Amino acid sequence: MLIYGTQTGSAEVFCRQIEMEAQDHGYKPIIMDLGDCAGEDFREYVLAQTDRDTGFDLDKPVKCAFLVSTYGEGEPPDTALPFCELITAKADDSGDRDPNYLAGFEFCVFALGSTEYEHFAACGKLVDQKLGMIGAQRIVPLTLGDDNQDIEGDFEEWKENKLWPALDRDSDAPKQGDSSEPSVAKVPFIVDFVDSSVPNVDRRRGFPAETVVNSARPYFESYDCPIKKSKELRKGISNGSTLHIDIDISRHLDLSYETADNLAVLPINDKEKVQIVASKLGLNPEDRFVVEPVPGKEAGFKHMFPTPCTVEEYLSRYCDITSAPRRSELKALAAFASDEGERQQLMQIASSVDFYHEAIVESKVGLVDLITSKFPSIDIPFCNFVNICPRLQPRYYTISSSSSVSPNTVGITVSVLNEKMAGGGRFKGVCSNHLANLKRNGSARVFIRPSTFRLPQDTTRPIILIGPGTGIAPMRALLHERAYQKNVLGKEIGKNVLYFGCKKRNVDYLYSNEIEAFKNDGIISDLHLAFSRERKQKVYVQYLLAKNKEEVCDLVLNQGAYIYVCGATAMGQEVRDTLTVVFATYGNMGPAGAREFVGQLQSDRRLVQELWA
Numbered sequence: 001m002l003i004y005g006t007q008t009g010s011a012e013v014f015c016r017q018i019e020m021e022a023q024d025h026g027y028k029p030i031i032m033d034l035g036d037c038a039g040e041d042f043r044e045y046v047l048a049q050t051d052r053d054t055g056f057d058l059d060k061p062v063k064c065a066f067l068v069s070t071y072g073e074g075e076p077p078d079t080a081l082p083f084c085e086l087i088t089a090k091a092d093d094s095g096d097r098d099p100n101y102l103a104g105f106e107f108c109v110f111a112l113g114s115t116e117y118e119h120f121a122a123c124g125k126l127v128d129q130k131l132g133m134i135g136a137q138r139i140v141p142l143t144l145g146d147d148n149q150d151i152e153g154d155f156e157e158w159k160e161n162k163l164w165p166a167l168d169r170d171s172d173a174p175k176q177g178d179s180s181e182p183s184v185a186k187v188p189f190i191v192d193f194v195d196s197s198v199p200n201v202d203r204r205r206g207f208p209a210e211t212v213v214n215s216a217r218p219y220f221e222s223y224d225c226p227i228k229k230s231k232e233l234r235k236g237i238s239n240g241s242t243l244h245i246d247i248d249i250s251r252h253l254d255l256s257y258e259t260a261d262n263l264a265v266l267p268i269n270d271k272e273k274v275q276i277v278a279s280k281l282g283l284n285p286e287d288r289f290v291v292e293p294v295p296g297k298e299a300g301f302k303h304m305f306p307t308p309c310t311v312e313e314y315l316s317r318y319c320d321i322t323s324a325p326r327r328s329e330l331k332a333l334a335a336f337a338s339d340e341g342e343r344q345q346l347m348q349i350a351s352s353v354d355f356y357h358e359a360i361v362e363s364k365v366g367l368v369d370l371i372t373s374k375f376p377s378i379d380i381p382f383c384n385f386v387n388i389c390p391r392l393q394p395r396y397y398t399i400s401s402s403s404s405v406s407p408n409t410v411g412i413t414v415s416v417l418n419e420k421m422a423g424g425g426r427f428k429g430v431c432s433n434h435l436a437n438l439k440r441n442g443s444a445r446v447f448i449r450p451s452t453f454r455l456p457q458d459t460t461r462p463i464i465l466i467g468p469g470t471g472i473a474p475m476r477a478l479l480h481e482r483a484y485q486k487n488v489l490g491k492e493i494g495k496n497v498l499y500f501g502c503k504k505r506n507v508d509y510l511y512s513n514e515i516e517a518f519k520n521d522g523i524i525s526d527l528h529l530a531f532s533r534e535r536k537q538k539v540y541v542q543y544l545l546a547k548n549k550e551e552v553c554d555l556v557l558n559q560g561a562y563i564y565v566c567g568a569t570a571m572g573q574e575v576r577d578t579l580t581v582v583f584a585t586y587g588n589m590g591p592a593g594a595r596e597f598v599g600q601l602q603s604d605r606r607l608v609q610e611l612w613a
């Protein structure tokens with residue numbers, strides 16, 4: 001069994017790579033998304049799948065390779081949460097404890113994550129630990145894949161030097177040597193072009209959830225909502241643009257949010273780039289097609305995106321044509337390069353981390369560039385393109401509005417990425433530029449995802465808000481909510497302390513008028529501003545936090561304050577380190593005691609961070 005838990009599809013991609021090699025090692029694997037067994041007993045579900053698909057010999061161990069991602073601040077992917085809760089209950093001292101629950105299972109875990117985040121690969125670590133406590137036998141030590149370094153290299157090393165050697169001990173099939181030549185992967189579906197006689201299918205109602213790939217559900221379940229307002233927040237856009245955008249959700253009665261939740265936006269690719277790719281593939285953008293199962297494989301088929309759809313819709317909404325392709329995708333594309341020199345160069349880039357980062361990542365080369373200007377001899381059939389091309393992922397924005405004040409309107413704060421590249425031209429962020437180009441009443445495709453930002457139930461508790469740059473978004477939402485609690489509900493509220501930072505007061509002091517009004521009205525008790533480019537020595541929010549150490553200790557230790565942090569991962573780590581030092585010295589806890597205290601604040605949801613790389 002190849003079992004994955006993923007938020008964006010990376011773990012599934014790695015599972016598919018193992019699947020392609022499995023036959024050479026004497027295995028016929030079954031791929032399973034952890035979300036498929038939600039609401040069912042995991043053990044019984046797996047045994048049923050193996051018996052149905054392969055006539056599995058239950059006298060032999062059930063071999064399971066888990067590839068599990070970590071989302072946000074150490075949380076499991078949405079689809080893996082029920083499984084993680086199940087194995088935790090079976091492993092811990094609770095009424096559901098069962099140390100033999102997975103007796104007869106053998107397992108290994110490849111944990112995906114990024115060392116940019118504090119809780120690196122936390123979900124995979126939990127899965128590995130708990131499985132070992134409920135009867136399953138570990139056949140390969142836990143391996144961590146670091147997306148901040150070379151996660152594909154980590155995966156290849158685990159697969160070739162740990163996974164296959166462990167499995168080959170029980171397989172009589174001769175192991176095939178690795179080929180230095182690219183090969184064409186078998187496409188596990190059929191692409192058929194259809195005419196107008198084939199009706200469209202309602203993407204939200206025409207595809208039962210069990211027939212859809214879990215990581216692709218946003219394509220089927222999101223809502224089209226109109227833009228009410230788009231306002232520039234910077235004073236001059238010569239050095240960039242940051243927008244406040246209001247989105248009307250009133251047309252969808254089942255779409256609602258809580259203050260400072262996350263709004264996911266499904267972006268649309270630049271129309272010119274879409275036309276270029278369609279032309280390269282030799283297709284008319286208006287051509288319609290369907291994706292169907294290979295005959296005999298209907299039972300396991302799941303939809304990757306809604307079809308029928310046009311080539312233009314597929315390339316616009318479901319295809320990531322601008323992000324750096326994975327090295328495995330470069331290798332797959334090399335099989336379609338007719339020029340020997342280009343084929344070899346693609347293979348060289350795919351095999352070298354340093355070469356890959358220089359030629360692809362740092363040069364901001366996307367799929368559209370690869371198959372047109374960089375390696376023009378690539379001639380790939382459309383079905384293979386659909387199989388290889390990565391899916392366009394939603395972008396998440398922490399909501400900057402209060403659901404109490406504006407229940408039918410979601411506000412988001414968008415930094416528009418449009419930067420000059422070293423080699424000429426400009427690199428534009430897909431989602432931020434899509435949103436920037438939408439006019440009033442233009443439509444954005446969105447859905448809501450809960451966040452960890454929740455105000456204390458006791459409104460008299462103080463809150464410390466730390467949100468430099470666009471990290472101000474949830475802080476604005478929480479301040480509007482506190483103002484509502486005070487002015488509309490008549491509740492007593494505790495102190496609201498805001499730390500905000502940017503480059504210059506007269507350039508990128510976002511929401512400055514609102515913040516100053518909150519200060520004048522007494523909603524913000526203390527306002528600490530860090531303008532990093534207004535003096536010779538740069539000042540950041542964490543410096544001000546350290547400077548105000550007595551206030552911080554009093555609010556947290558004596559008044560039970562909650563702390564909220566939003567922004568870049570580096571800033572978040574420095575804030576956490578600063579708090580640890582403050583509590584160690586001025587809270588008289590010492591280093592070890594302070595680290596434990598900060599960890600307890602996080603466990604109690606009194607220190608909440610939402611960070612991005």
